[in-house]
Amino acid sequence: MSVSKNALVVRGGWDGHQPVEATDLFIPYLRASGYDVRIEDSPKIYADADYLAGVDLIMQCMTMSTIEPAELAGLRAAVEAGTGLAGWHGGIADSYRNSSDYLHLIGGQFACHPGRHPDERTGEQSDNYVPYTVTMSAAASAHPITIGIPDFPLVTEQYWVLCDSYVDVLATTTQQVRAWDPWTRPVVSPAIWTRQWGQGRIFVTTAGHRVDILQNSNVKAIIERGLLWASR
Template identity: 70%
Template sequence: MTDTNEFLHRRALVVRGGWDGHQPVEATNLFVPFLEANFGEVRVEDSTAVYADTDYLDGVDLIVQSVTMSTIEKEEFAGLQDAVIKGTGFGGWHGGIADSFRNNSDYLHMVGGQFATHPGNAPDQRIGEQSDNYVPYTVNLTAAAADHPITQGLTDFDLVSEQYWVLHDDYNDVLATTTQKVRPWDPFHREVTSPAIWTRQWGEGRIFVTTPGHHVDILENDDVRTIIERGLLWAAR
């Protein structure tokens, strides 16, 4: 009975929007049934305005965000950060969490990683579409991943998609990395390794980020989907 009561009183909030190229509606819809199976209430909002409703956020156990770029108002970020500090979990994938609100450096500080670029294919192979940036790459799990509930039992895996180069700090607990190779047309001269999956403790709240997830087809990859589902549950209060 206790477990049932806890389930019925758990709340998840999905906030989506920003650049349509990351399919924020289709991508979050993919995970709504999973959230409904694990939370008593799931609310979906197409605006960050809900972050300013601090009374509501006080009762939210998990925020799933898919808002690429866009902007956030001062009072909205204040509400979001306050909720996380008090214990609300915060999680997401790709640009929906790692390339949000470029107008707010405090958001970057809280999340711990900011998309910088995704080096693409050779210039003579580009056609002016998103696919110009789809490259084969490997997600390499770290030693810490072996015993972590998000990644336990998983191994390195390969994708063909956008490979995020992330600006980050060492407060992150990194569960997986990916390494940018140097190609003849690149302006950088040595390999660069970026976190691909990380967690972060912010006040009483847990933050979960994974950079794979450009389109629904990547989110449907067994490894990516497993990591996201586990990551969201881990982050939840």
């Protein structure tokens, strides 16, 4: 008799990333993959150690917002003990800016998304949409998250990420130097990475600003695979 797994979806924060609509894209996939899914709209649940001990996967979409010390301690302890943590874009790589310990856990932090020429900006989110390529690393061809997926283009926010060397990079993106930019050489940032934390696995992709990007066939496949890969 098969035993179902438990997935926790934590969603909220900045509405511009459509946390409800975005996570709703993947909840049916989790259920079809054998997960019982619980949905919470804040990180308060992370302080419930007894509950988290039985969670196999956390899918987080919580841009910015804040996290309390007991909540963060619970999240870190759960991941160390084997709970998987997965997410995309600002929902995981721009969460809880007040917590250096959270940034340490994730391994990469959104710094900015350089946008269009100032003369082309209108004050809309699209000011930050630029064409770029998600470039697969050498490790990507054999990794279950990215196997069979080639380099692919997107037109959306391109994350400049600050990271450490304890991330396993599956894909990168390169910020080019444009006439109006203050940097003087191209900057390579991870676009897909994983991280082993104790017994737990962490998966992050920086693509996924809004639902239309999450529906891109490559992005969607990478996230679906990443969720299962990260799970206990």
